Amino acid sequence: MAPENLATVAPARDAEKRILATISQLLVQIIGEEYLLDLDIGMDTSFNTDLELESIEFVALATRLREHYGDRVDFVAYLAGKEVHEIIALTVGELVTYIAASLGPEAPAGRAADG
Secondary structure: HHHHHHHHHHHHHHHHHHHHHHHHHHHHHHHHOOOOOOOOOOOOEEOOOOOOHHHHHHHHHHHHHHHHHOOOOOOOHHHHHHHHHHHHHHHHHHHHHHHHHHHOOOOOOOOOOOO
Protein backbone atom coordinates (compact mmCIF):
# COMPACT_ATOMS: atom_id res chain seq x y z
CA MET A 1 0.00 0.00 0.00
CA ALA A 2 1.33 3.44 -0.92
CA PRO A 3 2.33 5.73 1.99
CA GLU A 4 -0.28 8.34 1.02
CA ASN A 5 -3.00 5.67 1.28
CA LEU A 6 -1.85 4.73 4.77
CA ALA A 7 -2.53 8.28 5.92
CA THR A 8 -6.24 7.88 5.18
CA VAL A 9 -6.62 4.21 6.14
CA ALA A 10 -5.18 4.51 9.66
CA PRO A 11 -7.60 7.23 10.86
CA ALA A 12 -10.53 5.33 9.33
CA ARG A 13 -9.52 2.17 11.19
CA ASP A 14 -9.08 4.14 14.42
CA ALA A 15 -12.55 5.62 13.97
CA GLU A 16 -14.01 2.16 13.34
CA LYS A 17 -12.32 0.83 16.49
CA ARG A 18 -13.82 3.67 18.54
CA ILE A 19 -17.25 3.11 17.01
CA LEU A 20 -17.01 -0.65 17.67
CA ALA A 21 -16.06 0.06 21.30
CA THR A 22 -19.04 2.42 21.64
CA ILE A 23 -21.46 -0.12 20.16
CA SER A 24 -20.07 -2.79 22.50
CA GLN A 25 -20.61 -0.51 25.51
CA LEU A 26 -24.15 0.30 24.40
CA LEU A 27 -24.95 -3.38 23.91
CA VAL A 28 -23.68 -4.17 27.40
CA GLN A 29 -26.04 -1.48 28.76
CA ILE A 30 -28.97 -2.86 26.75
CA ILE A 31 -28.49 -6.62 27.02
CA GLY A 32 -26.58 -6.85 30.27
CA GLU A 33 -22.97 -7.63 31.03
CA GLU A 34 -23.73 -11.11 32.34
CA TYR A 35 -25.17 -12.13 28.96
CA LEU A 36 -22.10 -10.92 27.11
CA LEU A 37 -19.46 -12.44 29.43
CA ASP A 38 -18.62 -15.29 27.06
CA LEU A 39 -18.96 -13.24 23.89
CA ASP A 40 -16.36 -10.99 22.32
CA ILE A 41 -18.21 -8.44 20.19
CA GLY A 42 -16.41 -7.91 16.91
CA MET A 43 -17.10 -6.80 13.37
CA ASP A 44 -18.46 -10.26 12.42
CA THR A 45 -20.80 -10.52 15.41
CA SER A 46 -24.38 -11.08 14.27
CA PHE A 47 -27.18 -9.22 16.03
CA ASN A 48 -29.52 -12.16 15.45
CA THR A 49 -27.43 -15.32 15.72
CA ASP A 50 -24.73 -14.25 18.19
CA LEU A 51 -26.46 -11.59 20.29
CA GLU A 52 -30.05 -12.81 19.83
CA LEU A 53 -31.28 -9.21 19.94
CA GLU A 54 -35.04 -8.81 20.27
CA SER A 55 -36.91 -6.05 18.45
CA ILE A 56 -37.29 -3.99 21.65
CA GLU A 57 -33.51 -4.17 22.09
CA PHE A 58 -33.04 -2.87 18.53
CA VAL A 59 -35.28 0.07 19.50
CA ALA A 60 -33.16 0.68 22.61
CA LEU A 61 -29.98 0.51 20.51
CA ALA A 62 -31.41 3.01 18.00
CA THR A 63 -32.27 5.39 20.84
CA ARG A 64 -28.84 5.14 22.43
CA LEU A 65 -27.06 5.55 19.10
CA ARG A 66 -29.02 8.74 18.45
CA GLU A 67 -28.27 10.01 21.96
CA HIS A 68 -24.57 9.31 21.48
CA TYR A 69 -24.03 10.38 17.87
CA GLY A 70 -26.88 12.80 17.26
CA ASP A 71 -29.24 12.98 14.31
CA ARG A 72 -26.60 12.06 11.74
CA VAL A 73 -26.89 8.41 12.79
CA ASP A 74 -30.47 7.28 12.14
CA PHE A 75 -30.44 3.54 12.82
CA VAL A 76 -34.21 3.29 12.34
CA ALA A 77 -33.99 4.73 8.81
CA TYR A 78 -31.00 2.49 8.10
CA LEU A 79 -33.01 -0.60 9.09
CA ALA A 80 -36.09 0.63 7.21
CA GLY A 81 -34.08 0.54 3.99
CA LYS A 82 -33.27 -3.14 4.42
CA GLU A 83 -35.18 -6.31 3.60
CA VAL A 84 -36.10 -8.66 6.46
CA HIS A 85 -33.39 -11.18 5.54
CA GLU A 86 -30.80 -8.37 5.56
CA ILE A 87 -31.86 -7.27 9.04
CA ILE A 88 -31.67 -10.86 10.28
CA ALA A 89 -28.13 -11.18 8.84
CA LEU A 90 -26.98 -7.75 10.08
CA THR A 91 -23.57 -7.71 11.75
CA VAL A 92 -21.96 -5.26 14.13
CA GLY A 93 -19.42 -4.50 11.39
CA GLU A 94 -22.16 -3.36 9.02
CA LEU A 95 -23.45 -1.01 11.70
CA VAL A 96 -19.93 0.30 12.35
CA THR A 97 -19.50 0.98 8.62
CA TYR A 98 -22.87 2.77 8.47
CA ILE A 99 -22.02 4.96 11.47
CA ALA A 100 -18.57 5.82 10.11
CA ALA A 101 -20.11 6.80 6.76
CA SER A 102 -22.85 8.82 8.49
CA LEU A 103 -20.35 10.77 10.55
CA GLY A 104 -18.10 11.40 7.56
CA PRO A 105 -14.34 11.88 7.58
CA GLU A 106 -14.48 15.30 9.23
CA ALA A 107 -16.67 14.29 12.17
CA PRO A 108 -15.32 12.71 15.34
CA ALA A 109 -16.38 9.16 16.12
CA GLY A 110 -18.06 10.42 19.28
CA ARG A 111 -20.72 13.01 19.87
CA ALA A 112 -21.64 14.63 16.54
CA ALA A 113 -21.09 18.36 16.42
CA ASP A 114 -24.15 20.54 16.43
CA GLY A 115 -24.50 22.24 13.14
